[in-house]
Amino acid sequence: MDSPPRPQRPAPPLPALRRPPPGPPPGPDTGEVLQQIMAITDQSLEEAQARKHALNCHRMKPALFSVLCEIKEKTGLSIHGIQEECPPNAQLMRLDNMLLAEGVSRPERRGRGGPVAAANTATPGGCSNDNSLEHSDYRAKLSQIRQIYHSELEKYEQACREFTTHVTNLLREQSRMRPVSPKEIERMVSVIHGKFSAIQMQLKQSTCEAVMTLRSRFLDARRKRRNFSKRATEVLNEYFYSHLNNPYPSEEAKERLARKGGITVSQVSNWFGNKRIRYKKNMGKFQEEATIYTTKMAVGGLGSQASCPSTPSSGSSGPFPLTSAGDALVTLQTLASLRPAPAGGSLRSQARGSRLGAAPPVLTASPSGDPGSISSDASN
DNA sequence: ACACATGATTGGTA
DNA sequence: TACCAATCATGTGT
Numbered sequence: 001m002d003s004p005p006r007p008q009r010p011a012p013p014l015p016a017l018r019r020p021p022p023g024p025p026p027g028p029d030t031g032e033v034l035q036q037i038m039a040i041t042d043q044s045l046e047e048a049q050a051r052k053h054a055l056n057c058h059r060m061k062p063a064l065f066s067v068l069c070e071i072k073e074k075t076g077l078s079i080h081g082i083q084e085e086c087p088p089n090a091q092l093m094r095l096d097n098m099l100l101a102e103g104v105s106r107p108e109r110r111g112r113g114g115p116v117a118a119a120n121t122a123t124p125g126g127c128s129n130d131n132s133l134e135h136s137d138y139r140a141k142l143s144q145i146r147q148i149y150h151s152e153l154e155k156y157e158q159a160c161r162e163f164t165t166h167v168t169n170l171l172r173e174q175s176r177m178r179p180v181s182p183k184e185i186e187r188m189v190s191v192i193h194g195k196f197s198a199i200q201m202q203l204k205q206s207t208c209e210a211v212m213t214l215r216s217r218f219l220d221a222r223r224k225r226r227n228f229s230k231r232a233t234e235v236l237n238e239y240f241y242s243h244l245n246n247p248y249p250s251e252e253a254k255e256r257l258a259r260k261g262g263i264t265v266s267q268v269s270n271w272f273g274n275k276r277i278r279y280k281k282n283m284g285k286f287q288e289e290a291t292i293y294t295t296k297m298a299v300g301g302l303g304s305q306a307s308c309p310s311t312p313s314s315g316s317s318g319p320f321p322l323t324s325a326g327d328a329l330v331t332l333q334t335l336a337s338l339r340p341a342p343a344g345g346s347l348r349s350q351a352r353g354s355r356l357g358a359a360p361p362v363l364t365a366s367p368s369g370d371p372g373s374i375s376s377d378a379s380n
Numbered sequence: 381a382c383a384c385a386t387g388a389t390t391g392g393t394a
Numbered sequence: 395t396a397c398c399a400a401t402c403a404t405g406t407g408t
Contacts, residue, residue, distance in 0.1 A: 225387050225404050248397090269396085270388060277399065278386090
């Protein structure tokens with residue numbers, strides 16, 4: 001091949017390189033060049049533009065350009081050689097799948113299904129009509145995460161586009177000074193995309209973490225303990241105080257109470273378990289409450305009875321038509337020994353009841369003053 | 381901040 | 395398996 005035309009006589013020094021070296025040892029001019037380059041930093045933009053223009057107009061520019069082209073031609077192969085083939089990123093795929101499963105990747109939908117359905121099935125207790133507040137809370141938070149995710153993603157994509165355009169323009173401009181092949185631009189663009197996709201992966205990762213945290217919080221019922229609604233407490237208390245002689249609702253009654261109070265059957269069971277224990281331990285504290293409910297039921301026509309027509313208060317003469325606090329006290333004393341009705345399916349409790357009954361607490365001025373049979377509840 | 385109230389959990393029992 | 399008893403963890407009122 002023919003070499004580019006070489007200059008017959010030394011070309012006038014380039015403006016930027018005109019300054020004499022301040023004193024470094026003679027030899028290769030690398031140190032000098034370096035200093036010149038460093039000096040460019042101090043130059044103003046106009047100055048730099050002017051120099052650029054001067055370079056562009058330099059008469060030797062075509063010659064130098066062709067030399068660079070030749071060099072580039074020779075090194076081109078090696079550049080192609082290091083062009084790595086990016087394997088499909090397994091982690092990215094995992095994150096994508098997860099975000100899709102959690103409904104974050106999908107655009108917001110106004111219907112049911114997706115994450116909402118998943119949340120419903122994951123509800124503690126599996127009751128469909130309870131925890132609706134929690135559901136909406138969960139949905140709202142998930143939606144928030146989704147919004148943030150999409151807006152951030154959009155920002156990254158926009159930044160990526162802008163940066164790619166910028167770099168492409170820069171390379172195009174540089175192509176006036178040095179040979180820049182389309183392949184090189186393409187490679188640079190793919191490098192930029194690679195960098196931005198790494199950032200996107202971080203975003204996806206943190207989004208996944210946020211969703212996981214949200215889910216675990218939502219599913220952890222203990223952390224999210226909420227006091228029952230007034231209605232639920234009323235329903236439960238009405239049943240409890242109207243069945244003081246046998247405060248052991250059947251499965252059917254529990255289901256009814258659960259439906260009425262908007263809670264789960266297991267919550268009803270928990271509530272009755274806690275109530276029996278706490279009532280027994282400190283009846284004095286519940287006297288007022290008992291009076292309120294018994295009076296209320298006597299006056300109001302036993303609201304709970306209407307909903308629990310077949311409550312298994314067998315062994316007793318049915319619901320307690322208590323009409324006064326005095327009657328209530330009698331009932332409290334009945335429960336003091338906690339002997340569930342024989343047919344109430346609480347034979348074990350009955351046995352235990354007899355144990356407790358060995359020292360029946362007397363419901364008087366000092367209702368809990370019986371350390372022999374009533375241990376103190378540390379939390380109460 | 382504190383004490384108390386209360387729903388949930390756990391381990392044991394019959 | 396239902397229940398008791400103790401305990402935990404959170405909510406609530408002061």
